[in-house]
Amino acid sequence: MKVDNEKKPVLGIDLGTTYSAIARWTEKGPKVYQNPKGDYTCASVVYYDGRQEKPLVGAYAAGKAVIDPSNAIIGVKRMMDDADQTITLGGKEFSPIDISSIIIKDVFEYAKKTTPGFDPAGIVVTVPYYFTAVQNTNTSEAAEKAGLNVLGIIQEPIAAALAYGIHEEEALDDEIIMVFDLGGGTFDITIFRFVNDTDKLTFEVLATGGDDRLGGLDFDNSMMNYIIEKAGIEFHGHEETAVLKAKKVLLEAAKEAKETLSFEEMTEIIKPNVLPGRHIELDIERSELEECLVPFFQKIDMIIDDVIDKASLSKQDITRVIKVGGSSRIPKMDEMLAKKIGDGKIYGNIDPDLCVAEGASVYAAYLEERLSWSKEIDIKTATAHALGIGLGDGRFSVLIPANRRTPCEASRTFTTNTDNCESLDIDLYQGSSKLVRNNKKIGTIHVGGLAKRPAGELDIKITFRISQQQNVSVTVEQKESNIRKVENVKLS
Amino acid sequence: MTKEEVMQAFEQTQNSFKQKEQEIASWKNQVNLLEQKMDGIVNAFQAMYDGLDLPADLDEETENQLQNRKDGIRLSVKSASRLERKWKDIQWPEDFAENFVTPEELVNEIKANKEQHSDKPKNSEQAETSTEQKQDEINTEPAAEVEKEETSEQKNQAGLAETERKSDIELVQEKAEINEKVLDGLTDFTNSLQKQFYSFFEKAVVPVIDGLYSGKKFSAEWISQLQEQNNEENERVIEWLDVYDRFIQEMTEFLETFNFHLYEPEEGALFDEETMEPIGVVENHEMEDEQVAEIVRFGLLSKQRDKEEPLLIRPAQVIVVKNREEQQEDTGEEQPNESGQ
Numbered sequence: 001m002k003v004d005n006e007k008k009p010v011l012g013i014d015l016g017t018t019y020s021a022i023a024r025w026t027e028k029g030p031k032v033y034q035n036p037k038g039d040y041t042c043a044s045v046v047y048y049d050g051r052q053e054k055p056l057v058g059a060y061a062a063g064k065a066v067i068d069p070s071n072a073i074i075g076v077k078r079m080m081d082d083a084d085q086t087i088t089l090g091g092k093e094f095s096p097i098d099i100s101s102i103i104i105k106d107v108f109e110y111a112k113k114t115t116p117g118f119d120p121a122g123i124v125v126t127v128p129y130y131f132t133a134v135q136n137t138n139t140s141e142a143a144e145k146a147g148l149n150v151l152g153i154i155q156e157p158i159a160a161a162l163a164y165g166i167h168e169e170e171a172l173d174d175e176i177i178m179v180f181d182l183g184g185g186t187f188d189i190t191i192f193r194f195v196n197d198t199d200k201l202t203f204e205v206l207a208t209g210g211d212d213r214l215g216g217l218d219f220d221n222s223m224m225n226y227i228i229e230k231a232g233i234e235f236h237g238h239e240e241t242a243v244l245k246a247k248k249v250l251l252e253a254a255k256e257a258k259e260t261l262s263f264e265e266m267t268e269i270i271k272p273n274v275l276p277g278r279h280i281e282l283d284i285e286r287s288e289l290e291e292c293l294v295p296f297f298q299k300i301d302m303i304i305d306d307v308i309d310k311a312s313l314s315k316q317d318i319t320r321v322i323k324v325g326g327s328s329r330i331p332k333m334d335e336m337l338a339k340k341i342g343d344g345k346i347y348g349n350i351d352p353d354l355c356v357a358e359g360a361s362v363y364a365a366y367l368e369e370r371l372s373w374s375k376e377i378d379i380k381t382a383t384a385h386a387l388g389i390g391l392g393d394g395r396f397s398v399l400i401p402a403n404r405r406t407p408c409e410a411s412r413t414f415t416t417n418t419d420n421c422e423s424l425d426i427d428l429y430q431g432s433s434k435l436v437r438n439n440k441k442i443g444t445i446h447v448g449g450l451a452k453r454p455a456g457e458l459d460i461k462i463t464f465r466i467s468q469q470q471n472v473s474v475t476v477e478q479k480e481s482n483i484r485k486v487e488n489v490k491l492s
Numbered sequence: 493m494t495k496e497e498v499m500q501a502f503e504q505t506q507n508s509f510k511q512k513e514q515e516i517a518s519w520k521n522q523v524n525l526l527e528q529k530m531d532g533i534v535n536a537f538q539a540m541y542d543g544l545d546l547p548a549d550l551d552e553e554t555e556n557q558l559q560n561r562k563d564g565i566r567l568s569v570k571s572a573s574r575l576e577r578k579w580k581d582i583q584w585p586e587d588f589a590e591n592f593v594t595p596e597e598l599v600n601e602i603k604a605n606k607e608q609h610s611d612k613p614k615n616s617e618q619a620e621t622s623t624e625q626k627q628d629e630i631n632t633e634p635a636a637e638v639e640k641e642e643t644s645e646q647k648n649q650a651g652l653a654e655t656e657r658k659s660d661i662e663l664v665q666e667k668a669e670i671n672e673k674v675l676d677g678l679t680d681f682t683n684s685l686q687k688q689f690y691s692f693f694e695k696a697v698v699p700v701i702d703g704l705y706s707g708k709k710f711s712a713e714w715i716s717q718l719q720e721q722n723n724e725e726n727e728r729v730i731e732w733l734d735v736y737d738r739f740i741q742e743m744t745e746f747l748e749t750f751n752f753h754l755y756e757p758e759e760g761a762l763f764d765e766e767t768m769e770p771i772g773v774v775e776n777h778e779m780e781d782e783q784v785a786e787i788v789r790f791g792l793l794s795k796q797r798d799k800e801e802p803l804l805i806r807p808a809q810v811i812v813v814k815n816r817e818e819q820q821e822d823t824g825e826e827q828p829n830e831s832g833q
Contacts, residue, residue: 028676037804038687060765067763067770067782067812241811244772245706245788248809256695270571272564272703276710277557279564 003370006115010151010368011123012159012360013104015139017077017212018184020044021357022107024120025365027372030163030358033111040354042107046099047072050090057106073099075185077128078212080135081440100142108146122151124364126356129155129190129208132385132430133472133489134442140471151367157181157190158203158379159359160324163350165194165201172196175319176206180304180337183325185215187300189307191318197375204380204405207311209303216258216327219293223254226292227269231280238275246274253280261286262329290332297336304340321346328352381406387464387472390427390436392417399464402432411463415456423448426462428474428489443489445474451481498665502598505671509592512678516584519685523582526689526750530575533746537572537739541565544735547728554729557714561733564707568739571700578696580688585681592674593667601667602660693752694792694806701743701754702789708736747792755791757808759784767791769807773814786811 009024019041023032032040037059047061048054049071056064065072071089079085079096087094094102104125112118125143127136136153143150154162157179165172174195181188188210195202227233227250235243253269260267261284271280290297308315318341323333334346350358366377383406388398391414399410416424425446431439450458463475472489493501544565546558593601658666711733718726744754757768763782774785791808 038690056765063765063768063770063807067773067814241772241774241786244811248771248788268574270567270574270703272567272571273706273710277560279567281567281570 003121003368005370007117008119008121010121010361010364010370011108011111011148012357012362012364013107013123013125013143014156014159014354014357014360015077015100015104015125015127015142016041016044016183016356017075017186018044019353020103020107021354022111023354023357023361024111025361025370030361032354032357033107033114035107035110036113042103042110044077044103045072045074046076046089046102048089048092048094050092052090055089055102057103076100076103080138081132083134083138083141097138097142097145100139101145104143104148105146108148120149121368122149122364124151124360124367125153126156126159126360127153128186128188129157129205129381130188130210131155132440132442133383133387133466134430137471137489151364154360154363154379155190155205155381156356157188157192157208157324158205158381159357159363160322160350160355161192161194161203161359162362162377163355163359164322164347165362176313176317178304178307178318178321178341179324180321180328180333181210181324182300182327182333183215184217184327186210186212187214187303189304191307191311191313199374200376200378202378202380206313207307209307209310211299211303214296214299215325218296219258219327219330220251220255222292222296223258223289224251226288227254227257227280227282227284230284230288231282233274233278233280235275242275246278249274257284258289258330261289262331286331289330293330293332297332300333301336301340304337315341318342319345322350322355323348324352324355326353383408383466385430385440386432387428387430387442387466389414389462390429390441394435394437396429396431396434396436396439399462400466406466409463409465411461413459413461415460416450416453416458417455419454420452421455421458422450422452424450426474426476442472443474443487445476445485445487447476447478447483447485449481449483450478453480493665495661498661498668502595502664502668502671505592505668505675506595508675509671512675512682513589515682516678519682520584522689522750526579529746529749530579533743534573534575536742537569540735540739540742541569547725547732550725550729554725558729558732561707561711561735564703565735565739568700568703568707571703572743575696575700579692582685582688585678588674588678591670593671598664598667602663605658605660605663690794690805693747693750693794697743697747697752698754698790698792698806701740704736704739704743705789708733708740711736751795751797752805753793753795753802755793755804755808756787757784757791757810759787763810763812767804767807768810770812771809773812775815776813777815779813781814783813784810785813 005024005026009026012023012025012030014021014023021032021041023030034040035042035058042058043062045058045061045065047056047064047068049064049068055061061072062074065074073087073089073094076087076096076099079087080100083095083097085096087096087099108123123143125139127139131139140150140153160179160181161177172194174193177192177194179188179190179192181190188208190208191206193202193204193206195204224247233246233250235246238246249271253271257267257269264286266283266285269280269282269284274280308318321337321341323329323346327333329352334348337346362371363377365371383400383402383404386396386398386402387400388396391397397412397414399412400408423446425444427436427441428443428445429436429439430442433439447460458478458480461475461477463477465473465475467473474487474489476485477483544562546555546562550558715730715733718730747753755767757764760779761784763770763784768784768791771788776783776785779785788809788811791804792806793802794805795802
């Protein structure tokens with residue numbers, strides 16, 4: 001049956017730390033929606049001071065954040081591990097799920113305005129690969145709270161690879177792919193094995209790593225400082241507002257120079273009246289930009305080595321690199337990657353800013369059976385952290401170890417350590433330490449009505465299940481007491 | 493799709509194509525005008541600068557100050573001279589009309605399709621299919637309507653003939669799809685051209701004014717000092733400093749040729765997140781919170797022909813009043829809610 005991909009589309013949302021984007025699947029491939037200002041991305045910032053009908057999102061919120069930062073929230077994605085945190089904006093309390101939901105709703109609304117009768121079949125939301133089960137569940141819940149039918153969630157590097165695969169599927173062989181994701185504020189590396197069988201595309205994640213405080217904004221600041229130094233600008237003795245204005249001009253000049261030097265060898269910076277009586281007239285060569293960024297390149301270089309090592313691979317084993325994130329456009333990145341991984345392996349035909357949202361829409365189309373190809377997409381993800389329960393003596397009993405492929409399940413039988421215990425709280429944890437105190441508590445399941453038995457005589461079977469969508473459920477069974485309790489893992 | 497829908501879709505592509513042709517022709521005019529006017533503004537700026545002599549017989553300090561102002565203007569003129577370099581040449585789509593199927597071409601294709609297959613020797617089965625196909629043919633006049641609906645039996649028989657030749661309606665559908673692809677390509681082209689056009693004015697043209705505007709603002713305080721000491725030399729300096737307005741005026745007229753307008757909010761206006769971008773806050777106890785304390789640079793609007801409301805291309809940059817409350821004085825600066833803080 002022919003589906004209407006315009007009015008009843010399947011959508012992909014890239015819910016980013018600094019920017020978000022939304023795409024739909026079309027017969028010709030993914031298409032990213034533009035917001036009313038004509039931009040393809042929207043700042044992931046929310047502002048509310050109690051006077052608005054609804055919270056502001058995006059550029060307007062970012063503007064208000066400068067004036068009234070206490071009523072603004074930036075980078076809520078970093079808070080998705082704890083849904084119980086409270087963010088107070090305009091005297092009203094919000095959870096990280098609420099804020100993410102507001103961002104999702106906002107990008108959805110501008111997509112909706114483009115098409116009369118818009119009634120999407122469902123959406124897929126992206127998450128970083130390192131997100132824990134709880135973070136994934138919270139993200140999924142945020143999308144549901146926005147009133148959307150969540151078809152699934154997908155890890156950002158896999159989404160980027162899918163966007164890439166949709167262009168190149170015919171030409172692809174079995175490969176080891178590295179996704180190099182350098183955004184405004186974060187850097188992530190993911191290596192996976194891609195297998196292109198006649199009936200199946202398989203993505204198997206081998207290793208991941210990164211730095212969540214490294215990105216293009218650091219480059220801009222470093223470049224700005226270089227311009228200040230080269231031009232001999234001295235702020236001392238100038239009024240506060242004059243310095244504020246000058247720094248804004250210089251930061252914009254640095255960004256512009258960085259972008260120009262991505263495709264030209266030299267650029268001019270001409271800025272009259274930066275400060276009273278102070279003009280800037282400079283030529284900057286690409287090599288000078290690269291010199292400014294050396295400390296960042298060194299850090300990136302080390303992270304790549306570390307991730308390749310974790311994947312138990314050599315550099316030569318990587319057959320292709322997919323670049324994601326605006327800052328990956330800097331030519332030095334290509335040079336560094338080519339030197340490290342080898343020439344001719346860098347893929348740049350997809351838009352690094354938009355490919356994650358595009359890939360999410362491809363995955364949504366796959367889940368709703370709208371892709372023209374008939375191949376199955378098999379994403380073999382692995383748990384980033386071990387999952388288990390806390391024992392009475394403070395030890396961590398692991399049910400699902402780290403790096404276990406999902407979906408998966410594991411059961412283990414425990415017993416009570418006191419006589420005639422009628423109820424108990426089972427604490428759920430994730431982490432790598434043998435002791436629960438060093439791990440992250442992700443929930444508690446209360447079990448009451450247990451049959452009275454001496455210590456060690458009542459078997460309690462606990463099962464952890466992780467779905468393809470990385471949702472976790474825990475089942476507690478006790479036969480003699482006729483108890484069977486299933487709970488989705490939520491933060492306690 | 494029904495036959496009527498297929499025919500309508502084909503006709504719709506013809507109408508859309510005419511609109512696109514007009515749109516592209518209009519863009520060509522705009523771009524030609526831009527290329528001519530760019531030359532004009534660069535020459536005008538250079539001529540104004542060349543004729544910009546400092547007043548004679550000034551004291552050394554005043555002369556140095558004016559020379560500094562003139563040097564700033566030289567940089568604005570230099571910025572303007574880079575406009576042509578920053579405007580990327582347009583690769584106009586050339587073969588789009590060749591790929592687009594007109595009603596006349598469609599008719600010819602349908603005729604050719606029939607003739608090609610009627611020339612072939614037929615075995616008895618093919619001859620039978622051809623007879624049946626006549627039921628499914630369309631009038632070969634342009635934009636004709638299909639007369640009859642197929643019965644399910646006829647549909648099956650027509651399907652059997654597909655290996656021999658396409659039915660007329662299939663041919664129309666195929667051509668409509670070809671046309672839609674051409675139209676999609678043209679829409680992508682005009683969207684990208686519009687983006688380039690707006691971006692050029694925002695990132696190359698208006699920054700020339702930004703430098704002049706900040707020069708003018710820095711001079712304003714000096715002018716008020718000079719006005720206090722009323723003498724003939726100061727009057728000549730004040731007159732000379734009027735140069736900023738003349739350059740700004742020249743560039744404003746250039747912008748207006750292309751329906752762009754500068755937007756300058758009033759100082760003291762309430763901050764509006766939809767049209768202003770704050771770069772920071774200052775304390776000013778003579779003003780209320782969120783009043784605009786200072787305009788840092790103009791905003792840019794584009795007046796669109798078919799819309800009443802102008803489109804905001806760039807918000808005006810402002811500094812906004814935020815007076816610290818007493819309890820905040822001890823705690824220092826406020827921070828936004830952000831993880832890790």
